[in-house]
Amino acid sequence: xxxxxxxxxxxxxxxxxxxxxxxxxxxxxxxxxxxxxxxxxxxxxxxxxxxxxxxxxxxxxxxxxxxxxxxxxxxxxxxxxxxxxxxxxxxxxxxxxxxxxxxxxxxxxxxxxxxxxxxxxxxxxxxxxxxxxxxxxxxxxxxxxxxxxxxxxxxxxxxxxxxxxxxxxxxxxxxxxxxxxxxxxxxxxxxxxxxxxxxxxxxxxxxxxxxxxxxxxxxxxxxxxxxxxxxxxxxxxxxxxxxxxxxxxxxxxxxxxxxxxxxxxxxxxxxxxxxxxxxxxxxxxxxxxxxxxxxxxxxxxxxxxxxxxxxxxxxxxxxxxxxxxxxxxxxxxxxxxxxxxxxxxxxxxxxxxxxxxxxxxxxxxxxxxxxxxxxxxxxxxxxxxxxxxxxxxxxxxxxxxxxxxxxxxxxxxxxxxxxxxxxxxxxxxxxxxxxxxxxxxxxxxxxxxxxxxxxxxxxxxxxxxxxxxxxxxxxxxxxxxxxxxxxxxxxxxxxxxxxxxxxxxxxxxxxxxxxxxxxxxxxxxxxxxxxxxxxxxxxxxxxxxxxxxxxxxxxxx
Numbered sequence: 001x002x003x004x005x006x007x008x009x010x011x012x013x014x015x016x017x018x019x020x021x022x023x024x025x026x027x028x029x030x031x032x033x034x035x036x037x038x039x040x041x042x043x044x045x046x047x048x049x050x051x052x053x054x055x056x057x058x059x060x061x062x063x064x065x066x067x068x069x070x071x072x073x074x075x076x077x078x079x080x081x082x083x084x085x086x087x088x089x090x091x092x093x094x095x096x097x098x099x100x101x102x103x104x105x106x107x108x109x110x111x112x113x114x115x116x117x118x119x120x121x122x123x124x125x126x127x128x129x130x131x132x133x134x135x136x137x138x139x140x141x142x143x144x145x146x147x148x149x150x151x152x153x154x155x156x157x158x159x160x161x162x163x164x165x166x167x168x169x170x171x172x173x174x175x176x177x178x179x180x181x182x183x184x185x186x187x188x189x190x191x192x193x194x195x196x197x198x199x200x201x202x203x204x205x206x207x208x209x210x211x212x213x214x215x216x217x218x219x220x221x222x223x224x225x226x227x228x229x230x231x232x233x234x235x236x237x238x239x240x241x242x243x244x245x246x247x248x249x250x251x252x253x254x255x256x257x258x259x260x261x262x263x264x265x266x267x268x269x270x271x272x273x274x275x276x277x278x279x280x281x282x283x284x285x286x287x288x289x290x291x292x293x294x295x296x297x298x299x300x301x302x303x304x305x306x307x308x309x310x311x312x313x314x315x316x317x318x319x320x321x322x323x324x325x326x327x328x329x330x331x332x333x334x335x336x337x338x339x340x341x342x343x344x345x346x347x348x349x350x351x352x353x354x355x356x357x358x359x360x361x362x363x364x365x366x367x368x369x370x371x372x373x374x375x376x377x378x379x380x381x382x383x384x385x386x387x388x389x390x391x392x393x394x395x396x397x398x399x400x401x402x403x404x405x406x407x408x409x410x411x412x413x414x415x416x417x418x419x420x421x422x423x424x425x426x427x428x429x430x431x432x433x434x435x436x437x438x439x440x441x442x443x444x445x446x447x448x449x450x451x452x453x454x455x456x457x458x459x460x461x462x463x464x465x466x467x468x469x470x471x472x473x474x475x476x477x478x479x480x481x482x483x484x485x486x487x488x489x490x491x492x493x494x495x496x497x498x499x500x501x502x503x504x505x506x507x508x509x510x511x512x513x514x515x516x517x518x519x520x521x522x523x524x525x526x527x528x529x530x531x532x533x534x535x536x537x538x539x540x541x542x543x544x545x546x547x548x549x550x551x552x553x554x555x556x557x
Contacts, residue, residue, distance in 0.1 A: 004145035008248040008255070010175070011036035011044040011085065012234075014221040016212030016241050018286050019053030020065075022072045026051065029076060029089060032243045037084045039245040042144060044085045047177050047210040048153050049101060051091035054179035054210055055217070060092045060099055060131050070094070073104045074111060081109030086143060088150065090177045098133040103150050103177055105141050113141055115150040119158035125181060125217060125535065125543040128154075137162065140171035146255075149174040149203070156197050156205070167201040173248065173255050174201065178209045182220040182275050183538050187238065187265050194226050204228045204255060211241050213282030216532045216542050218275045222265070225257045234260040239274045239448065269440040272429070272536055273308075277449055279534030280425040281312035284398060293391050294400040295384055295418070296320035296340060296347070298332030301426065303339045303457045304438050305402040308425045310456070311449035315344040319397060322349045323384045325356060331464065338458045343451060355383040381417030389420055398422040401531045406431040406483060408530060408541060409490045410516060411523030419530055427533025428540040430487040438462055481512055489516045495539045500555045517555060525549045 013032040017025040029046060036044040048054050051069050059065050069091050080086055086107035093102035093114050101117035116135025120128040137160075140147040149171030155162040156176050163174060174197070180190060194205050204227045210219040225234035225246055234257060236244055247258040266274065284292060292309050296302050309318045320343075322336045333349075340347035359379045367375075388399045401421025403413045405428055413419050426434055438457045445453040480486055489508055492498040493516070500517055504510045527541050528549060539545050 004250075005042075006250045008043070008144075008146055008173075008250075009039070009041045009245055010206060010248060011039060011041035011243055011245040012206060012208050012223050012225075012236065013044055013046045013050075013243045014208060014211050014223045014236055014241060015046070015050070015243070016219075016282070017047075017050050017053045017210070019056065019214055020059060021053070022051060022068050025053065026072050026076055029087070030079065033079065033085055033087060035243045036245060041085045041245045044087055044243070045175055045177070045206060045208055046087070046089040047208050048103075048179035049090040049092065050177075050210070051089060053214065054090070054219075055126070055128070055214070056092065056131075057127075058131060066092055066094045066099065073106070077104075077106045077111045078109055080107050088148075088175060088177070090152070090179075099131065100135050101128060101132045101152060102135070103152055105143065105148075105150070107143065112143075115141065115152070117152040117155060118162050119154040119160045121154040121157070124539070126154075137165050139169045140166055147172045151176050151197075153178045153180065156207075157193055161200075163197045163201040163203070163205075167203050171201075171203060174203050174205045176205060176207050178207060179219060180209050181217040181535060182238075182271070184268055184272060184536060186220070187222050187271075190222070191224070191226075191232065194224075195230055198226055198228060198230055202228055204257060206246070206257075211239075213279040213286070213534070215283070216279075216535050216540065218279040218534050220271070220275060220278075225260070227256045228254060229256075232262075233257050235263050235265075236261060237263040238266060238271065239278055266446070269437060270444065270446050272433070273311075273437055273441060273444075274446050274448070275536060276308050276425045276429075276534050277312045277446075280308055280400070280423060283423045283532070284313060287398075289396070289398040289422075291317040291319065291395075291397045292400045293319040293321065293388060293395075293397040294402060294421075295388055296322050296336045298322070298329075298335035298339075298461065300434055300438060300457075300461050301402045301404055301407075303335075303461045304434055304441075305400050305425055306339060306343055306345065307438075307441055307451060307456045309400055310343045310345060310451040311446075312425075314450040318343070318345045319391075320345050320347050321388065321391070322347070323352045323387060324349065325352050325380050327380075331460065335458055335461045335464075339456075339461065342454075342456045342458065350387055352380060352383045352387070355386070356380055359383065378414045378417060381414035383417075385414075385417040385420035392422075400425065402426065403530070404429055404431050404434050405537075405541070406480075406487055406490060408527055409494065409523065410480065410486070410519035411526050412480060413526065413530075415526055415529060419526065421531045424531045424533035427530070428536040430490065431483040432487050433536075435462060481516070485512070486516065489513055490520070493517060493520055494541075494545060495537060514554070514556075521547070521551055521554070524551065 149166030
């Protein structure tokens with residue numbers, strides 16, 4: 001009988017798969033396994049649904065896609081006949097007419113077994129019950145004499161007792177593959193979730209988390225190991241692809257991991273910035289765009305989006321266009337040019353006076369007898385939108401759109417105008433967060449950002465009152481409450497689902513609260529047509545918050 005080992009080396013592969021690129025993801029897995037072999041690892045451990053990408057949504061309803069994923073896993077399994085590291089890798093799996101979120105355990109040239117996810121999340125950004133079937137309560141797998149439990153993501157987040165069951169059935173180490181999207185403060189929450197499971201199971205846990213952007217979700221990595229004594233002994237970097245080998249030793253009280261890399265977590269501001277950068281970068285690159293274009297107005301929102309674009313892609317892949325009209329101030333012209341120079345991007349000025357005149361002339365008969373107002377103001381924004389989309393069409397550049405969460409909440413944006421675009425890196429940042437991050441970026445250049453150090457957003461853009469400049473002397477506060485008050489009301493309504501009575505009790509004017517609630521509801525039809533953008537808060541528009549467009553409810557408390 002073979003003696004059970006007293007040491008085990010587990011490589012954690014925190015990588016950036018591409019949705020649906022099955023062969024590309026398998027190639028990444030092979031590279032990681034080769035790295036793991038060089039570090040003398042016994043096992044390389046990948047994240048949730050690594051083969052397909054996560055979340056695959058309705059792709060897993062396609063039989064051909066499922067078949068290709070499973071066949072790719074079986075082909076990968078042949079590599080392990082060389083006696084090198086075994087593999088645990090996430091993949092969709094089907095059996096008996098059911099489809100599972102699963103992990104394949106691979107060794108000795110074949111798939112030894114599959115483990116199936118039990119607890120399917122169905123809240124916030126998750127809707128797994130729509131596409132997956134629930135697996136049975138799992139037992140441990142025997143990997144080279146060590147009994148490993150494989151609770152998949154929600155199996156450690158939920159309350160079904162999967163980890164306890166694994167411990168009771170003989171598991172010695174828990175390996176949890178995760179697809180845990182970023183939002184502000186998420187790393188601390190993951191640690192607390194794992195501490196709870198360590199206490200309840202009495203077992204050490206390896207938490208492996210996916211890296212990279214997938215549409216609106218940003219996976220920040222940050223994989224870690226917590227021993228049974230609740231000590232965090234390995235902490236991998238967030239926002240960096242990596243493969244780290246950990247060393248485990250069997251002692252009198254069970255298995256424990258040696259202390260390894262201990263990455264310092266970024267501040268909230270750095271994490272938010274890097275999430276916006278990586279989300280935009282992966283969206284552009286994974287969808288095959290060569291470069292981006294955006295309107296640079298001299299305002300804070302377009303300036304921060306230009307800076308994020310340069311940090312994501314490099315100055316040579318960013319084109320900025322100022323589109324002035326008669327209401328555009330000299331300050332805005334100078335600020336836009338200064339911002340473009342600071343970032344080193346290609347910068348052009350395309351006036352919109354003639355297009356706007358043309359629209360007004362074409363509509364003169366239709367508008368006869370009416371007063372000029374918001375409609376005519378919005379023609380300016382729509383003229384700019386047409387110009388940006390024409391450049392996108394002609395040169396294949398993706399338009400970066402620039403509306404912040406405050407504006408998107410209350411509909412302070414023009415459909416088919418400034419809302420035009422393929423992706424919005426600040427869609428989930430409130431206006432005051434935009435100001436805060438702009439000032440932060442002027443003092444910091446985070447790792448993996450391609451932009452210059454120093455001031456990249458001119459101070460005058462940060463200091464001046466925000467304005468759409470669609471009429472003389474216009475400021476945003478002509479139409480909206482001051483942004484600190486507006487953002488607080490919106491956070492109460494959107495993130496916290498507070499009643500209007502509770503918000504008024506915080507000190508806000510009752511009429512203002514009811515007005516903002518009304519604007520929030522009636523702008524739903526605009527948000528449904530808006531570009532995707534990076535999730536930063538706990539409740540973004542799109543995947544998290546799904547309100548009806550037709551909706552007469554108002555809270556009159």
